Amino acid sequence: MIDYTGGIKEYIELEKKTLESLPIVDINNVMNILENARLNQKRIFICGNGGSASTASHFKCDFNKGISYAQDIKYDFECLSDNVPMMMAIANDIGYDEIFVVPLKNKLKAGDIVIGISGSGNSANVVKALEYANSTNAETIALTGYDGGRLKQIARHNIHININNMQITEDIHLILDHMMMYILSGMKGC
Template sequence: MNYQSKLKDYINEEILILQSLDLDTVNEVMNVLEDARLTGKKIFVCGNGGSAATASHYCCDFNKGISEIQNKKYNFECLSDNVPTMMAVANDIGYEEVFRFPLKNKMKAEDIFIGISGSGNSKNVVNAMEYAKSIGGTTIAIVGYDGGKIKQMADHNIHVNINNMQILEDVHMILDHLMMYVLSH
């Protein structure tokens, strides 16, 4: 079977989405993150599934990749990375609380919360963002589809406007590398 036509269609669609990104919002988010680094604020990030992997990758790239060359370092924490705590909260309280619960113990007013969600409607991410806002945190949504609830709630958002989970997750990861590249050069 020849898949070349479908492969080209996917690549061409991804190129169009990349070209349609609102670079003003990306720039705005980068400035929020740089301000957090320079003022010693903590940045919490989370997501489910592929977005959890992306959140973890953001932590690596900002905490090591960018921070390696900086005197003042980034302080990212991926809430999706602590599986034992997530499972304990999910089992004892409910899966919708796996991100809000640790924020209640760790997040301070003016810290940053980043929710990564394809749909923007993941209840556990929505709950965490609600909590972050309630204590005076700055919130960022990185979303796809129509942006969902967290796009509407967030102080800042980067919206990948496509109803294709694979392409929007690709672009969410490209955004990480794009920001890392620009901030470390």
């Protein structure tokens, strides 16, 4: 039997240390932007690649159902990473860097929000989505890790997980989703 306890403890300590350094003011700011979008019935588009695509889809579920269920004014989240046939058609016919921009060109309106999730902050298709959103006067939010990359530079709002570790970054991006759901739905104590 192999003893993994040292590695397990090390990972947990790294996660705790990173959680303790989260930018609370930035998280609060993003939550207020999202709530204002809900109350003003603006759409929120979210996207990412790989594990970040999964997190984007999870945000959509938790905000559209979890938070919105008992509220009169609902969230209107759309995950751009969820439509695989459209992404493949765009990637094949136009280019992978355009998979999120094309649907935004069809739907995004001024005052809507685009959230890009990228551990490195340099996913070209997510960067292009936020650049396009900025050009239309939409709000842009980035969830990043490492040094924040290009997304941290171009997003109007950013929650940066300051660690050079993709697993911890992705863990905390999902924790942010659950934290926001817990607070915004009033689930405290459930």
